[in-house]
Structure formats: C-alpha cells, structure tokens
Amino acid sequence: MKSRLYFNRLDNLDNIKEELFNSIKKEKNSIGYYNLPNEDISSILEYADNFNRKIKNIVVVGIGGSSLGAKAVYNFLKPIKDMKRRLLFFESTDPLNISELIKEIDIDKSHFIIISKSGRTVETISIFKYIYAKNQNRNSYTFITDRGSNLDRFAKSIGSKIFYIPSMVGGRFSVLSSVGLVPLALCGIDIKTLLKGAKKIKKSFFEDGDIKSTLLDKAIFYAKNHEKYSINTLFAYSEGLKYFTEWYVQLWGESLGKIQNSSILNIGLTPIGIIGSRDQHSFLQLIMEGKRDKSVTFIKIKEHKSKLKVPDITLANLEDLDILNGIEFGDLINMQCDSIIEALLNEKDIPVDEVIISKVDEKSIGELIYYYELLTSLIGRLFNINTYNQNGVEAGKIILKEKLVTLKR
Amino acid sequence: MKSRLYFNRLDNLDNIKEELFNSIKKEKNSIGYYNLPNEDISSILEYADNFNRKIKNIVVVGIGGSSLGAKAVYNFLKPIKDMKRRLLFFESTDPLNISELIKEIDIDKSHFIIISKSGRTVETISIFKYIYAKNQNRNSYTFITDRGSNLDRFAKSIGSKIFYIPSMVGGRFSVLSSVGLVPLALCGIDIKTLLKGAKKIKKSFFEDGDIKSTLLDKAIFYAKNHEKYSINTLFAYSEGLKYFTEWYVQLWGESLGKIQNSSILNIGLTPIGIIGSRDQHSFLQLIMEGKRDKSVTFIKIKEHKSKLKVPDITLANLEDLDILNGIEFGDLINMQCDSIIEALLNEKDIPVDEVIISKVDEKSIGELIYYYELLTSLIGRLFNINTYNQNGVEAGKIILKEKLVTLKR
Numbered sequence: 125m126k127s128r129l130y131f132n133r134l135d136n137l138d139n140i141k142e143e144l145f146n147s148i149k150k151e152k153n154s155i156g157y158y159n160l161p162n163e164d165i166s167s168i169l170e171y172a173d174n175f176n177r178k179i180k181n182i183v184v185v186g187i188g189g190s191s192l193g194a195k196a197v198y199n200f201l202k203p204i205k206d207m208k209r210r211l212l213f214f215e216s217t218d219p220l221n222i223s224e225l226i227k228e229i230d231i232d233k234s235h236f237i238i239i240s241k242s243g244r245t246v247e248t249i250s251i252f253k254y255i256y257a258k259n260q261n262r263n264s265y266t267f268i269t270d271r272g273s274n275l276d277r278f279a280k281s282i283g284s285k286i287f288y289i290p291s292m293v294g295g296r297f298s299v300l301s302s303v304g305l306v307p308l309a310l311c312g313i314d315i316k317t318l319l320k321g322a323k324k325i326k327k328s329f330f331e332d333g334d335i336k337s338t339l340l341d342k343a344i345f346y347a348k349n350h351e352k353y354s355i356n357t358l359f360a361y362s363e364g365l366k367y368f369t370e371w372y373v374q375l376w377g378e379s380l381g382k383i384q385n386s387s388i389l390n391i392g393l394t395p396i397g398i399i400g401s402r403d404q405h406s407f408l409q410l411i412m413e414g415k416r417d418k419s420v421t422f423i424k425i426k427e428h429k430s431k432l433k434v435p436d437i438t439l440a441n442l443e444d445l446d447i448l449n450g451i452e453f454g455d456l457i458n459m460q461c462d463s464i465i466e467a468l469l470n471e472k473d474i475p476v477d478e479v480i481i482s483k484v485d486e487k488s489i490g491e492l493i494y495y496y497e498l499l500t501s502l503i504g505r506l507f508n509i510n511t512y513n514q515n516g517v518e519a520g521k522i523i524l525k526e527k528l529v530t531l532k533r
Numbered sequence: 534m535k536s537r538l539y540f541n542r543l544d545n546l547d548n549i550k551e552e553l554f555n556s557i558k559k560e561k562n563s564i565g566y567y568n569l570p571n572e573d574i575s576s577i578l579e580y581a582d583n584f585n586r587k588i589k590n591i592v593v594v595g596i597g598g599s600s601l602g603a604k605a606v607y608n609f610l611k612p613i614k615d616m617k618r619r620l621l622f623f624e625s626t627d628p629l630n631i632s633e634l635i636k637e638i639d640i641d642k643s644h645f646i647i648i649s650k651s652g653r654t655v656e657t658i659s660i661f662k663y664i665y666a667k668n669q670n671r672n673s674y675t676f677i678t679d680r681g682s683n684l685d686r687f688a689k690s691i692g693s694k695i696f697y698i699p700s701m702v703g704g705r706f707s708v709l710s711s712v713g714l715v716p717l718a719l720c721g722i723d724i725k726t727l728l729k730g731a732k733k734i735k736k737s738f739f740e741d742g743d744i745k746s747t748l749l750d751k752a753i754f755y756a757k758n759h760e761k762y763s764i765n766t767l768f769a770y771s772e773g774l775k776y777f778t779e780w781y782v783q784l785w786g787e788s789l790g791k792i793q794n795s796s797i798l799n800i801g802l803t804p805i806g807i808i809g810s811r812d813q814h815s816f817l818q819l820i821m822e823g824k825r826d827k828s829v830t831f832i833k834i835k836e837h838k839s840k841l842k843v844p845d846i847t848l849a850n851l852e853d854l855d856i857l858n859g860i861e862f863g864d865l866i867n868m869q870c871d872s873i874i875e876a877l878l879n880e881k882d883i884p885v886d887e888v889i890i891s892k893v894d895e896k897s898i899g900e901l902i903y904y905y906e907l908l909t910s911l912i913g914r915l916f917n918i919n920t921y922n923q924n925g926v927e928a929g930k931i932i933l934k935e936k937l938v939t940l941k942r
Contacts, residue, residue: 188814203629216811217869219839219862220612220893221772247810249854250843250865257844277850295814354824355764355803363630374815381819392823394764396805401656402625404926405597405704406783410790412925414801415763430628434659435666441686445658447937453628456659459940460626463933470928484629516821517813519879524872528856531868 125325125335125482125491130465131419131475133341134348141340147505148498149330155512156292157497160300161323161490163290165315168302171285172309176263179235180209182310183225185255186239186303187215187247188374189295190268193304193493196371200364200489201313204429208312214251222251231259237307239268241295243275246524268302294512296375297497300490314486321490329498339495342477343502346393346419350507353419353475356393357411360423361400361461364484369397372496379500381516382509391507401460408464412471419475420468423492424461427483428454534734534744534891534900539874540828540884542750543757550749556914557907558739564921565701566906569709570732570899572699574724577711580694581718585672588644589618591719592634594664595648595712596624596656597783598704599677602713602902605780609773609898610722613838617721623660631660640668646716648677650704652684655933677711703921705784706906709899723895730899738907748904751886752911755802755828759916762828762884765802766820769832770809770870773893778806781905788909790925791918800916810869817873821880828884829877832901833870836892837863 152158184191191213198211214225236255240248256265260282267279271288279286287302298304300322305315328335346356356376358369376395384391398407400422411418434456436449448456468474479495481488504511561567593600600622607620623634645664649657665674669691676688677696688695696711707713709731714724737744755765765785767778785804793800807816809831820827843865845858857865877883888904890897913920 187811192815203633216772216808217862217866218770218772218810219837219841219866222841222862223839224612243851244854245814246854246857246865246869247814249851250857250860250862253844253846253848253857254841256848257846274850274853278848281849354826361627363625363627370815377816377819377823381821381823383822390823390825392819394803394805394819394823394826396803399625401627402596404929405654405656406601406779407786408929409923409925410786410801410803412790412928413792414786414790414799414803416799417763417803428628430632432628432631432663435662437662437666439662439665439687440690441683442652442658444683445653445655447934447941448655448659448662451659451937451940453626453631453659456655457626457628459936460655460929460933463936464929466932467928514818516818519821519876520813520817520869520873523875524869525856527868527872528860531860532856 125488125495126480127335127338127477127495129338129342129477130469131345131477134344137344140344144340144344144502144505145336148501151501151505154292156290157294157297157300158326160290160293161319161326161494163301165305165319168287168305168309168315171306175310176235179233181212181229181234182209182307183212183214183229183234183236184239184307185214185236185248185251187245189298190239190241190248190303191215192367192371192374193299194307196368197299197304197308197313197318197489198311199367200484201486203364204484205312209310211307211311215247217247217250222254231255235264235266237266237268238275239303240275241270241273241289243269243273266306268306296378297512299371299493317486318490321487322494325491325494325498335495339498339502343499343506345475347503347506350391350393353417354392354394355396355418357396357398357407357418357420358423359398359400359403359420361457362423362425362484363399365423366399368489368492369399373397375496375500378514379504379511380507380509382507385508385510391509393503400464401457404460404464411468411474416473422461422465422476422478424458424478424480425484426480428452428457429483430454534897534904535889536744536747536751536886536904538747538751538886539878540754540886543753546753549753553749553753553911553914554745557910560910560914563701565699566703566706566709567735569699569702570728570735570903572710574714574728577696577714577718577724580715584719585644588642590621590638590643591618591716592621592623592638592643592645593648593716594623594645594657594660596654598707599648599650599657599712600624601776601780601783602708603716605777606708606713606717606722606727606898607720608776609893610895612773613893614721618719620716620720624656626656626659631663640664643673644675645673646675646677647684648712649684650679650682650698652678652682675715677715705787708780708902726895727899730896731903734900734903734907744904748907748911752908752915754884756912756915759800759802762826763801763803764805764827766805766807766816766827766829767832768807768809768812768829770866771832771834771893772808774832775808777898777901778808782806784905784909787923788913788920789916789918791916794917794919800918802912809873810866813869813873820877820883825882831870831874831885831887833867833887833889834893835889837861837866838892839863
C-alpha cells in the first residue's frame with residue numbers, strides 16, 4: 125500500500141506528532157482492536173475446515189458493526205474468488221427485505237451466524253426469532269457475542285457453537301475478530317493473509333515505517349481543519365470497494381461524531397463514500413464547484429488482474445471515441461482516476477490524497493482496514509473525544525422501548 | 534403523499550414565495566422535465582407490448598442520469614412485483630464488474646438499451662463496443678439518445694430501434710422520459726401509473742394544492758440556511774429506496790453544486806442518502822452528536838403490505854425482548870422511524886422533516902420523483918444558479934482525453 129498526500133503537510137509539528145504517537149501507543153494497551161492481527165485464530169480455522177460441506181449459504185444476522193466488515197471484505201474479493209459458500213446478510217427490519225432474503229435461501233440448508241455484542245439488538249433478535257421459529261436445529265446456528273451476554277446464555281441453553289468477541293473491541297472495530305473472521309473463513313476466504321495485511325500496516329505504523337509519518341500528518345491535517353473541511357469524500361475506483369466505503373462511513377460516523385470531552389461542542393467529520401468512475405457522473409460536480417468543505421481521498425488498485433479490453437473496432441459516426449480502442453479497462457479506470465485527481469489539484473481549496481493498494485486480494489483489504497482504523501483513532505485523539513463509544517444512539521432506543529411498552533398495554 | 538416540516542417555517546415570506554413560484558412557472562416553459570408527466574407514451578407502451586417474449590434480461594448500458602432513475606424505480610418495486618424481465622445495469626469501467634455482469638447474462642438472449650444523451654460517454658461507448666463485438670444483431674439493441682447525436686446516426690446506420698430524449702431534458706431529470714420509461718415498461722412496470730403519481734404532485738404544486746406551500750417553505754428554509762445546514766441527510770425507512778437515495782444524490786449533487794451566477798462563490802447542498810433502520814447503527818451517531826450542519830428528511834411508507842410478524846415465542850435469557858413478540862415488521866420499522874424523529878426533535882439545531890408515501894407502488898415512487906425534482910428546481914432558483922448544467926465535470930474529461938491521445942502516440 126502507498127499513501128500519498130497531495131496537500132501540504134503542516135509545519136513544525138514534531139512535538140504534536142510525538143505526543144500523538146505516544147498517546148496511541150498507550151491506548152494500544154487498553155483498546156482491543158489494535159492487537160487483533162496478532163490473535164490466535166486456530167479455533168476459527170479449525171471450525172471452518174471441519175464445517176458441514178452440504179451447507180452452501182452462510183447467513184449473517186447482524187447489523188452495523190456486526191455485518192459491515194464481513195460484507196466489505198466478502199464483496200471486495202467475490203469477483204476474483206471461487207467462494208466455498210455464499211454469504212448473505214439480514215440487517216433490516218424492512219419486511220419486504222426480509223421476505224426477499226428468505227425466498228433466496230432454503231432455511232434448512234443454510235447456516236445462520238447470529239451476531240450481537242450485547243445480545244439486545246432489536247433487529248437481530250427479532251429476525252433471529254423469525255428464523256428460529258422455523259428451524260430449531262441447534263446445529264444451524266453459530267453465535268458471536270460478548271462473553272456473559274444474554275445471547276451467550278441463550279446459545280449455551282440450546283447447545284450451539286459460540287465464538288466470543290475479545291474484550292474492549294467495539295462493533296465497528298471488530299471485523300478482524302471472530303465477528304468478521306468466522307463468516308469469511310466459512311466462505312473460503314484466506315483470513316490468515318487478511319490479518320497479514322493488517323499486521324503489515326500495524327508494524328509500519330508502530331515501528332517507524334513509511335505509513336507512520338503519513339498517517340500522523342493526515343490525521344493532524346484533518347483534525348486541524350475540521351471546521352473548514354468538515355466532510356471527507358472517499359472516492360474508491362473499484363466497484364468491489366462499495367461496501368468498504370459503507371464500513372468506513374460507520375467507522376467515521378460513529379467514532380468521530382461526538383460531543384467533545386472538554387466542552388459541549390458538537391464535533392465531527394462527515395464521511396461520504398463514492399465509487400469511480402460511476403460517480404464522476406453524480407457527485408463529482410459538487411466536489412468541483414460546490415462549497416469548499418470537502419477533502420477527497422482516492423483509492424486506486426494498482427494492478428487490475430483482468431485483461432478485459434475495449435475491442436479494436438470502428439463504428440460509423442462514433443469514430444471520435446476510437447481513441448479508446450485496444451485499451452484495457454483496468455488501465456482506463458485508473459486513467460480516469462488520475463484525470464480526476466489532476467482536475468481537483470487544479471482547483472483551489474480541495475485537499476486531495478491517494479491510497480494505492482496493489483491488487484484485489486486478502487492482503488490489500490487487510491491493509492486498508494487497519495490503515496483506516498488507525499487513522500480514525502488518531503483523529504479521535506486529536507479531537508479529544510471518546511472514539512469508541514456511541515452514546516448518541518441510545519435516545520432513540522429508549523423512545524422505541526417506551527412505544528413498544530405502550531403498545532403492549 | 535404527505536410532506537411535513539417539523540422546523541419553523543420562516544415568517545413574512547409571502548413576497549419571496551410569490552416571486553419564486555412565478556419564476557418556476559416561467560421556467561416550466563423552457564425546461565423540459567416539468568412536462569414529462571403529460572407526454573404521449575403510446576409508442577413506448579406499444580414497443581413494450583410487442584417485445585420479443587423470449588428475452589428475459591434487459592441490460593441498460595448507461596451511467597449517471599442514464600441509469601440511476603430506472604434503477605431507483607425498478608428496485609423499489611421489485612419486492613412486490615412479478616417482473617416480466619430482469620433489469621441489469623452496466624455503469625462502470627471496472628473490469629471485474631464488467632466480467633461479473635457478463636457472466637450473469639447470456640449475450641444472445643439479452644436485450645441491450647444503450648443510453649447516452651450526447652453519444653460520447655466514455656463508459657457507455659466502451660462497454661457498448663465490448664458487447665457489440667460479440668453480438669452484431671441490430672435487434673439486440675435499443676438506443677436512447679438526443680436526436681442528431683453521433684449515437685443516433687450510428688443506430689440509424691445499423692437499423693436499430695431508437696427513442697429520443699425530449700429536448701431540454703437533462704440526464705438527471707430524465708427518468709420520466711424514454712430514458713427511464715422504456716426499460717421500466719419492458720420489465721412490466723406500469724409506467725402510466727408512475728406518471729400519474731408525478732402528475733398528481735405537479736397539479737398540487739402548480740394549482741395551489743397542499744404541496745405548493747410546503748415545497749416553497751422547505752426550499753426557502755434550505756436555501757436561506759445553506760451555510761449552516763450545508764448537508765441534507767435523506768433517511769429512508771425502506772431498503773427498496775436505497776437506489777432512490779442514489780438518484781437523489783446525483784440530482785442534488787449535480788444540480789445544486791455550482792458557482793453562483795452572480796459571483797465567484799462556490800455554493801451547494803451536500804446530499805447524503807441513508808437507510809433505516811439499518812443506518813441507525815452507522816450514521817445516526819454523527820447526526821445526534823456531530824457538527825450541527827445537517828438537516829434530516831425522513832421517508833416513511835405508511836402502509837407496508839407485508840403481514841410478516843415477529844413470532845410470539847419466548848427464548849431463555851432473551852425475555853427482555855419479548856416486548857417485540859407479535860409485532861408486524863412493517864409496524865416495527867415505522868415505530869423505529871418515529872422514535873428517531875422524536876429523538877432528533879429533542880435535540881437543538883437539527884431541522885427535521887418527513888415525507889410519507891402511502892405504499893410501495895408505481896404511483897408513490899412517481900410522486901416522490903416529481904416532488905424531489907421540484908424541490909431541486911426551487912432551491913436552484915433561490916441559489917441563483919443554473920440548475921441544469923454540469924460544467925464542473927468537463928475538466929476531468931479533457932484531461933482524460935489528453936492522456937488517451939498521449940497513450941496512442
């Protein structure tokens with residue numbers, strides 16, 4: 125992975141950088157996600173190796189941090205991998221969506237992974253009940269939850285397989301734990317190599333590699349300029365990264381949208397995920413001419429494995445586009461990305477940076493995940509907020525509970 | 534459809550409202566989209582009725598305004614309709630994405646609708662060439678383009694069917710023209726009723742109905758407060774509206790992200806689409822506690838046709854969620870929506886409004902489309918910008934062309 129900043133790094137920041145780095149090193153001892161690349165995964169690998177070969181659908185019942193990570197990795201790799209099993213997600217109370225998904229699977233030939241940290245997630249438990257009413261075979265379920273949660277106790281009572289979420293790992297930082305690794309391993313994704321990618325970034329950051337100074341500079345720039353550039357647009361030039369951008373939106377939205385510890389100030393950076401070249405025809409106009417409140421990060425894949433080409437044919441009256449003839453689509457999409465970067469750099473007041481991953485594989489997406497987790501933690505430190513809670517979502521849950529109680533009376 | 538504003542309408546605006554309304558009435562004579570609900574669609578209906586029954590896949594090759602509208606309507610209605618044909622979209626130069634789509638269809642048993650207003654869209658023409666090299670049967674293609682474009686002349690040269698885009702209808706305002714109607718009609722969607730929905734909103738707005746004053750008030754509020762509330766979050770409580778939010782993002786992004794006519798000021802409103810209840814576990818935290826720069830519009834479906842329920846079963850240790858037992862998922866999702874609205878209204882500085890459509894059907898999505906088109910035009914007038922061009926995307930195209938020319942040398 126290469127990470128290039130096209131905006132000017134701020135000067136005279138050695139002290140701030142040193143302090144920031146030290147505070148993250150300290151945080152590393154108490155926040156669980158930092159260490160996930162080094163955890164022992166043998167029990168997950170063994171579980172996946174010995175899994176019932178007749179099962180062809182793995183269905184995750186989970187929402188937010190319990191689904192977005194696995195969804196991001198699975199969809200990135202799907203076009204290049206012959207998956208052992210199909211991965212599906214129930215993550216909405218929309219009845220039409222639930223019916224559509226039910227139609228797609230055979231409940232008796234699917235395996236359900238029920239994921240809820242607390243075991244109290246309304247969506248997850250209500251959908252689980254719906255499925256469980258139709259299939260009470262304990263071998264059809266794997267549960268992933270916090271040790272000692274209600275869901276843990278339920279799973280024990282029926283004798284299903286349980287994986288625990290390591291302590292101090294929040295939902296949106298859990299993709300490299302059992303939450304992401306169990307469903308991904310069951311689909312045949314090489315989770316060892318996924319973690320190897322994450323480990324590489326971890327080492328580069330904590331042991332003075334390339335990525336350390338770039339990440340520190342980037343975080344400081346974003347944090348210092350958060351009032352002016354309050355939006356970050358992640359412009360990924362790969363359809364396979366669509367769900368990665370959704371994971372990033374949750375990661376930033378929930379981690380960085382906070383009331384500051386030191387004040388009553390509402391602070392945040394608004395994440396927006398878009399896909400190239402497609403969204404050149406949608407969101408780009410707003411970046412180019414709209415309010416100057418957006419930094420833009422491009423993600424590019426260096427080497428597209430596909431050799432798919434625009435054929436070398438001339439069509440009557442369409443000759444002016446013969447300029448495209450013979451070009452590989454992989455080169456075309458990267459040239460489109462480079463052209464937009466150039467166009468933005470010709471504008472004033474649009475901070476641009478670029479993350480280049482080498483190819484579509486497990487290692488690259490592992491790198492990308494850990495890079496974004498670190499960046500999030502760094503900005504959170506600079507904002508002086510608690511990056512790892514999400515108190516803001518409680519109010520709605522309490523109101524819903526009151527409404528439900530009133531309904532029952 | 535009901536549209537309710539929970540923020541205070543600004544006072545003493547009768548003159549501004551009168552002026553705004555009159556300028557839109559004037560614009561209606563020159564901008565084509567306003568009149569689309571009243572156009573004659575008999576040629577489209579006839580084409581769809583007599584279409585080859587063996588064709589089971591309709592493949593749109595188009596991007597941005599040429600794909601997002603049909604995609605929004607199709608995906609909204611898919612869960613409730615037995616579609617005559619499947620609708621697919623090629624809208625990216627990503628080679629892995631192209632290969633995946635090609636694998637899903639049989640090129641000889643599919644019909645391709647090639648949509649490009651100008652006939653010069655890089656993505657569309659390069660993908661069309663790829664497909665055309667494999668299948669030169671003129672009956673496998675329908676072209677939708679501007680009269681007299683290069684693509685029009687090419688289509689004539691091979692003798693394929695052509696539909697034209699009415700004059701003065703821009704891509705992102707074209708879903709109710711041939712651009713959206715032809716692919717939708719071929720899938721068996723009732724395009725007459727779709728237009729009826731749009732016509733209802735048109736009538737209500739231009740002939741002093743309910744929607745007129747609400748739309749004027751809403752547009753004026755958004756425009757007056759554009760510096761403070763520079764982001765609008767569209768929070769749709771229906772998975773089926775996911776692509777509608779993508780259509781809205783393009784509509785607002787390209788229409789409202791502009792350099793003002795009267796100055797060199799970069800102006801805009803940043804559109805963000807999210808889906809409930811799912812994104813309560815992703816973006817909601819940022820709305821609740823983050824920077825106060827977001828207005829939030831909720832879309833709710835009044836009557837979910839589905840009777841799907843949470844079963845009335847008690848599970849050991851999960852008794853505290855028995856409160857959900859017996860509830861219809863359709864009621865649950867709406868209660869979730871109402872709870873979040875209430876939670877936001879308890880906060881300061883978050884302007885909230887709500888759009889309620891009656892059910893999942895053609896009429897409702899037609900209403901929603903026209904409502905959003907009108908709202909966009911109104912804000913554009915107040916911004917004193919050209920709502921209907923997109924000059925900002927040209928720079929990147931020119932740079933790409935230069936790169937391609939250099940490559941060929």
